Amino acid sequence: MVVSEFVQSIRPLMAKFAIDVPDIRIHGLTLDSRNASKHMAFVAVKGHSQDGRDYIPQAIELGTPVVFSQTEDKITHGKVVTQGNTLVVSLFELPAILSSIAGAFYDYPANKLITIGVTGTNGKTSTVNLLSQSKLLLGCRPAAIGTLGSGVYEGLETSWIATDNANTTPDAINMQYRVAEFVQQGVTHLAYEASSHALVQNRIAQINTNVAVFTNLSRDHLDYHSDMEDYAAAKRSLLNQPGLQAAVINIDDPYSADWVRDVTEKQLKGVVIGVGTDIATISPEFSHCIASNATYHCDGCEFTLQSSWGNAVIRSGLMGEFNLYNLLSTLGVLLVQGERFDDVVAMIPKLKPVPGRMEVFEFRNRANIVIDYAHTPDALDKALLALSQHGQTKPWCIFGCGGDRDKGKRPEMAKVAQAHSSNIVVTTDNSRTEAPEEIEQHIRQGFTHPDIGVSKPSRKEAIQYCLDKASEGDLILLAGKGHETYQIIDNNYINYDERAYVMQLQKELAQ
The missing domain is CATH 3.40.1390.10 (MurE/MurF, N-terminal domain)
Structure with missing residues (x-):
């Protein structure tokens, strides 16, 4: 439209x-x-x-x-x-x-919607998607803008419109334009990802935002921000959005104290979320959504939800503790917006994993593959630990690092892979204008021995290698590409849909 x-x-x-x-x-x-x-x-x-x-x-x-x-x-x-x-x-x-x-120019379209902005290093895409799923299940007409693209949410097969330059958050003009489209299409609720770049560059400065969400903060984009404090301040500037009424904060994150302070100073409604957090330590000025007694199994997780709106035993098909945080952020938003507690609890089991985010692909008589977008040390760490919780042994790990981006995180990702994987395969990601061999050299600086792991520059060969070598019952984490349908090599976009390739292998190996 x-x-x-x-x-x-x-x-x-x-x-x-x-x-x-x-x-x-x-x-x-x-x-x-x-x-x-x-x-x-x-x-x-x-x-x-x-x-x-x-x-x-x-x-x-x-x-x-x-x-x-x-x-x-x-x-x-x-x-x-x-x-x-x-x-x-x-x-x-x-x-x-x-x-x-x-x-x-577009008559301030965000003023005509209920709008949620989600920021943080990891979890933005999943939280936005879970919010969209939830709002649809609760009878609303939601839309989303973020890493997957933008569109009116109509289920997991939603046709996303790609963002220019593959940005998480569109430029200032396109942001307003797309929100104006949503208004014309009868959308009632919008969830969008607020990247640190977009916040610093004022791309969303006049997007009326009712609720802000802070997922977590870890090393990323230090090729753009001067240091972690500068990066943290950029994320926290989401609290300056016009129309802001409430904020949902991951209280377990080390940077949450600054968010709690600013929310208190701005006299916003505050909701804190956490896993196993002692409720007695939470300020009475803040509402809460806390998961306690969490257990993880091959089909997902189970936990007790303790909240300011009520308590319930929850069963979810989402994998990993970090997805539990994403789910809690979603619940915090829904409840602070006034959704009925019983309705929210009833819809949780219907929520599905986001495509390319801890998405499991089962293989008969072979190891199963889990595709995840993890491309930072923290995200890789969380994904590998999650699979260790759900599996019987440490997972296999296939990963690479993007070119023309923060070089300091490359050895850090190697350290994470070595600590939490049984076997490692180093492959290519979006190498852009850098030589893949040079990127791999930087990665291998993080290993305790330079010969650790196998080198397979072709991601398809890396996947095939792991399927041939891993045992039935093992889990193979395929990290970095997630939902993306391309690889960027020498600044050329080459068609490569990793999810489609793995599904093709599923069919071939099932015969």
């Missing part, structure tokens, strides 16, 4: 920013000069790797009537010039106000 009725004059739009411009009507905004046209305004901002202002001549040639151009000079803010038939408006700190401009 295309948002088509948002034809607006830029005059009242710019008047919100005290800038007087002529009455020029546009149908939309774009950050891509190739999409510029006589109906589309081009927004030229300086990006991380490219400067959109270099493409202003191209946009003008394509007939754009308006260019909004970033300026670093505060004095030139609001300056209006004409280049041919195009009006060029200079805006100081344009990236910081772009969410406001796009929000105004």
Whole structure:
């Protein structure tokens, strides 16, 4: 569906920013000069790797009537010039106000929904998906935006629209555009992933958000953030979202104290979640959802839910303690939003694993494969420990590391794999512009001996090797790709759907 009725004059739009411009009507905004046209305004901002202002001549040639151009000079803010038939408006700190401009253009669509923002290093995708599943089961019309893409949620086979540049959170314009689409499609609830990049870059600055969720924090993206404190502060800035009423916090995470402090200072409703947490240690100002007496088995887990809304024995098909945290975050959101406790408890057994997140593929007379998106040391650690809880022996582990990303985590992932795996296969991930051999060398620096593990650069060969060598009853963790349907090599996107390949092997080996 295309948002088509948002034809607006830029005059009242710019008047919100005290800038007087002529009455020029546009149908939309774009950050891509190739999409510029006589109906589309081009927004030229300086990006991380490219400067959109270099493409202003191209946009003008394509007939754009308006260019909004970033300026670093505060004095030139609001300056209006004409280049041919195009009006060029200079805006100081344009990236910081772009969410406001796009929000105004699309009539602030997030104000018309009940919206939940989820942030943290791991668990964002699963929590957003579990929220979407839950809202659908409870009779709502939900939508989601995140790593899987965006779309109106209609079950596990939802057709997701990919996010530009494979970003977790879309750019400021697309974020507002997609929310506006959801409003037109009758969506009542939206859950979205808030990445640290999106928060720092103000992509969601004007997305009205009713509930914020903090899942956890561990090392990631230190190629972008200066250190862990900077990274933590970026995540915590989700509490600055307009319209925020409540926050759900993983109290077991070491960084939760800062969240609890800020929620208290902002006088928001607070809900803390945890596994085995002593309820007596929780501030009476906060509500709680705590799992106690958790046990794990081959079909999932069982625990006692102790909450401010009631207690119940819960059985879930989700695997791993970290998924238990994701489930508790989901329950915290639902209950603080006023969903009936009995209705929430009744729907929990119906929740399914997220595609590519601890997703089990069973093989007859062979080891079973578990596909997970784990691509950080903490995520890999949690996935391997989870499989150790559910299986009889330590799992096999297939993993690699992405190129052009944080190199410091590569040996850390090797240490995790060595500590919690019975057998290790080092393979490729999205190598991008780096040589896979160089990435593997960095990984192997984390092993206690350089010859530990087997090297299989082809992920398909790595999978086949483990299926041939592992015993029936073993579990093989296939980490890194999850739901993705491609590999990025030399900045080329190559078709590779790991889930589809494993399902193909299931059929072949069942014959």
